[in-house]
Amino acid sequence: MLLIAGTVPIKGLPLTTGSVSRDGDYLAVNGRQIPCTQGTGTMIGSALATTEYLGLEAPQVLVVGDDGQGNGSRQMYRYLIDNAGKLTPEVLALHYCLPDISLTRGLCTAIKKCSRRPRLVADAASMYAAKAADLASEFDIFTPDATEMAFLADPNATHPAYISRHLFDTDIARTPQLVAEAYRQNSAAEVLLIKGAIDYIAREGEIITRINDPDVPALEAIGGTGDTITGLVAALLYAGLEPHEAAIIAARANRMAGRYARVTPATRVREIISHFHQVFREHLCQWSGVCYAKGENDNG
Amino acid sequence: MAFFKRKQNTQFEGEGLVLFNEVQEAMKVEKVLKAAGYAVKLVAPPPELRKGCDLAVAINLVEQPGIERTLKQSDVAYVSISPLNIATSELLEIVRVTDFGRWVMVKAGNMKLTFEKESGVIVNTSGGGCPDIPLLHIELLDKKLEEASRPRDNSYTLCALMLDRALERAIEMVQEDK
Numbered sequence: 001m002l003l004i005a006g007t008v009p010i011k012g013l014p015l016t017t018g019s020v021s022r023d024g025d026y027l028a029v030n031g032r033q034i035p036c037t038q039g040t041g042t043m044i045g046s047a048l049a050t051t052e053y054l055g056l057e058a059p060q061v062l063v064v065g066d067d068g069q070g071n072g073s074r075q076m077y078r079y080l081i082d083n084a085g086k087l088t089p090e091v092l093a094l095h096y097c098l099p100d101i102s103l104t105r106g107l108c109t110a111i112k113k114c115s116r117r118p119r120l121v122a123d124a125a126s127m128y129a130a131k132a133a134d135l136a137s138e139f140d141i142f143t144p145d146a147t148e149m150a151f152l153a154d155p156n157a158t159h160p161a162y163i164s165r166h167l168f169d170t171d172i173a174r175t176p177q178l179v180a181e182a183y184r185q186n187s188a189a190e191v192l193l194i195k196g197a198i199d200y201i202a203r204e205g206e207i208i209t210r211i212n213d214p215d216v217p218a219l220e221a222i223g224g225t226g227d228t229i230t231g232l233v234a235a236l237l238y239a240g241l242e243p244h245e246a247a248i249i250a251a252r253a254n255r256m257a258g259r260y261a262r263v264t265p266a267t268r269v270r271e272i273i274s275h276f277h278q279v280f281r282e283h284l285c286q287w288s289g290v291c292y293a294k295g296e297n298d299n300g
Numbered sequence: 301m302a303f304f305k306r307k308q309n310t311q312f313e314g315e316g317l318v319l320f321n322e323v324q325e326a327m328k329v330e331k332v333l334k335a336a337g338y339a340v341k342l343v344a345p346p347p348e349l350r351k352g353c354d355l356a357v358a359i360n361l362v363e364q365p366g367i368e369r370t371l372k373q374s375d376v377a378y379v380s381i382s383p384l385n386i387a388t389s390e391l392l393e394i395v396r397v398t399d400f401g402r403w404v405m406v407k408a409g410n411m412k413l414t415f416e417k418e419s420g421v422i423v424n425t426s427g428g429g430c431p432d433i434p435l436l437h438i439e440l441l442d443k444k445l446e447e448a449s450r451p452r453d454n455s456y457t458l459c460a461l462m463l464d465r466a467l468e469r470a471i472e473m474v475q476e477d478k
Contacts, residue, residue, distance in 0.1 A: 009434035038426065039434030068432025068456035069322070096431050098457065124429025125459075145427065147410040160410035161392055161458040162344045220398075221405045221414040223426040223437050265403040265414045266423035 002238040003087060003118075004047060004231075005062040005080060006040030006095030006126075007072050013065030015075050020044055020061050025270065029061050038223035040095045042269050043123070046231025047093070047238075049276040053284075054239050060089070070098035077103035084110040093121040093234035095227070099129035099159070108135050119237050122189070123230040131187050132158040139189035140243045143230045146175065146196045152187045153178040175200050176207050191243040193233065195226050199251040203244045211251045216258040224269030229254045232276075241288065249287050253279045316364060318357040318371075319345055319379040324456045326355035332374045338363060342461075355458060392462075395469045406470045409462035413440070413470055420445045420474050425466075428459035436463060445471050 010032075018030035027034040027044055036045040040063060047059045062079060066072030076097060080087075084107070092111070104126075111117065120139040122130050127142050131152055136142065144152060151160040175194055182188040183205035194200040197217065201209040219225045232250035237243060257275040261267060285291035320326045326342060333340045338359065345356040359367055364381050371378060398405040403423060405414040411433075414424040421444055425437045432455040440448050445467065452464040 007431040007434075009431075009438055011435075035438070037434060038437040041434070066431035067435060068430060068460065069324075070431070070456075073431060096429055096434060098431055099429075125431075126429070128429060145410070147407075147427070151410070158344065159458050161462050163392060163409075218400065221400065221403070221412060221424050221426060223424050225426065265400045265405060266416065 003089035007066035042224035042227035050235030073097035094126035221265035408465035430457035
């Protein structure tokens with residue numbers, strides 16, 4: 001099971017679980033409509049597009065409304081803590097929430113008691129909480145952007161709004177130094193996918209790949225283009241790829257979908273997701289060596 | 301409130317903290333104290349009190365009695381006022397601008413807001429990870445900069461505060477252009 005957990009922008013939505021499917025421009029979970037906009041909805045939509053293409057079981061999701069006051073976030077954490085042993089997902093991806101250090105610790109403790117440890121992915125505030133709780137190394141993949149990378153490298157910051165000025169000012173060329181610093185402080189997951197003008201993939205302290213092609217600068221302005229990458233990563237992990245392989249393909253696929261969608265800074269993220277199947281059809285076999293899906297171009 | 305209006309301090313000293321349960325309360329108190337003429341600053345609370353996304357207001361501890369009186373009269377919630385004996389981190393104040401030709405992206409901390417130059421309409425917001433950000437994304441899209449509701453007035457998190465700073469700078473840029 002691929003389980004994706006996060007808050008969604010629906011005030012008052014109770015904790016809702018189930019398999020996700022499409023419902024026009026929305027996602028459907030247990031009779032509820034979830035908007036496929038920036039945040040957890042985009043991450044789920046991206047993961048669903050990937051599992052559909054690969055012929056895998058659709059993601060199971062755990063979503064809850066939260067307007068920023070944290071009530072939904074705390075319900076989400078407590079549900080996961082209470083049910084981690086029963087759910088036993090193969091991949092657990094955590095996303096938008098109000099970061100809570102003690103509940104993050106509780107969740108990591110509950111996961112350690114599972115009969116089979118899931119692969120753990122964190123982005124957004126779930127990543128902030130994991131770092132602030134000194135539990136980053138329990139995770140398989142983080143997907144920070146450049147500012148969040150500086151946050152991971154800053155020993156004193158508990159939120160990206162507090163990172164030191166000299167780290168925020170850091171040129172993207174210094175990302176490898178920030179990566180080394182974050183690993184040195186135990187503030188990084190096993191694999192980091194750092195999103196930016198150049199996407200960096202790091203594993204256990206070393207940059208293993210830099211991706212800058214195709215160059216689509218407008219992606220940075222579009223709300224949800226980090227969420228699409230995290231959804232891709234989670235689904236590709238669920239498909240059986242190693243964390244660094246999933247990260248590399250996710251970064252490439254997101255850029256290529258941006259090019260196919262001819263994005264501008266005004267593009268909405270669902271237009272990018274709608275191009276993932278085309279990207280997979282034309283490139284996945286070449287990128288991954290996995291050429292079993294119907295219709296793929298195995299000539300690269 | 302006018303009774304407590306006082307001359308703005310020319311140099312901020314700090315040394316004291318107002319502590320809160322909620323980020324929104326800290327933002328309200330900052331506004332109230334600034335309006336009353338106090339020099340204050342939003343900062344990270346001491347590590348042992350942090351939850352990961354919270355905020356405190358740094359004050360000049362010498363002014364504690366007046367500040368307490370002002371807060372009481374303003375009916376705003378706070379946990380306590382305490383001496384600052386542990387180093388705090390300052391909120392990131394840097395704003396960066398990227399010109400995309402027809403559009404401009406303004407970045408404050410981890411939050412980005414993009415608007416169309418000619419119309420002043422917000423076409424995208426991105427970044428962040430706190431739960432009010434997707435709500436703000438939906439609320440801000442397609443609004444004119446000067447007509448958009450301010451994130452700091454109806455949201456709760458540091459991500460929202462950074463988005464508010466991006467919006468504030470974008471509004472300034474449009475006004476400077478006029």
